Amino acid sequence: MERMMTGDGRVRTFAECRNRRNRRTLLRVSVVLGVLLAAILALLFCLGRFAGRGPFAPGVAQAKYSPSSWSLIVVNRWNRIPDDYPAPKLTRLSNGESVDSRIYPDLQRMFDDMRAAGLHPEVTSAYRTEAVQRQLLDEKIFLYQNEGASKEEARRQASQWVAEPGTSEHELGLAVDINASGATGTKDSVNEHQWLADNAWRYGFILRYPRGKTDVTGNAYESWHYRYVGAEAAKAMHESGQTLEEYAK
Structure with a gap:
């Protein structure tokens, strides 16, 4: 068996020296990988913190809500219920x-006037549960x-x-x-949509x-x-051309 003399006077086999060398190499590689991993995590954190993307992106903020101004709550992709x-x-x-129920009287009044004008409006979608909303999104993604x-x-x-x-x-x-x-x-609702744009x-x-x-909504x-x-x-929004996001700031 081949042996070699170490600096401290001890005698080691070449296999022992090779194993020691491999451990040192593994330690250096581990340190480099650790530094790289830390850099990647820091980059992902910054991406989430400042760009709102990736695994460290903050959750969607809650919309501001006040019972006294319930009709002006702003819910969108940046503000959840x-x-x-x-x-x-x-x-x-x-x-x-x-x-x-609070919007029903005005909705009914609007529909009565639309029908009096010879139009045929219909509410094709209104209140949805969260489960129904999820199903609709999943179906759109699948398409x-x-x-x-x-x-x-x-x-x-x-999501658009x-x-x-x-x-x-x-x-x-x-x-x-x-x-x-x-x-x-x-195309079948052009007249109804035009009336609404003018009068809703x-x-x-x-x-x-x-x-x-x-970009706003x-x-x-x-x-x-x-x-x-x-x-x-x-x-006020009709006269200014503002969206709800802009009006409720």
Whole structure:
């Protein structure tokens, strides 16, 4: 067996020296990997802290809520429904949809006037539970994936149209999607949507996601989505062109 003399006068085999050398190499590699891992974690933390992305991204903040200004609560992709938001008392519509009972009188008055003008409005979507909202989002993601998008890209595209559960105004009971009765596409509701764009503010409703405001609202333009904010606020927003986010600052 081959041996070698060490600096301290001890005799070691070459196998012992090789093992000692390997341990030193492993220690150096471990230190380098530890430094790299720390750098990656620091980068991810900064990305989450300042860009809101990645595993260290902060959770969605709770929207500010006051019972005295309940109709002006701002819920969007950056502000989720607060934990203390009370479950809405609902009024069921003739087609099975439901809305917060506080907005029903103005909604009914608006629909009466629309019908008097020869239009045929229908609430095609109103109050949703969180479970229903999640199902709608999952279905939209599946459709985009089915068209060839990656899961991440499919979720990004889907979130432009369907809010994450807990961040949808439909879960408040204050939002309604309005189309022509029996419509199969937006082209079938042009007259109803134009009337609403011109007059909904008179009844306390606003077009929630107007053109050119995606960066502010977080949603693409939706000609059918109306949100109740009350007569005074709706009039002010109609005259100023502000979104709810801008008005409620």
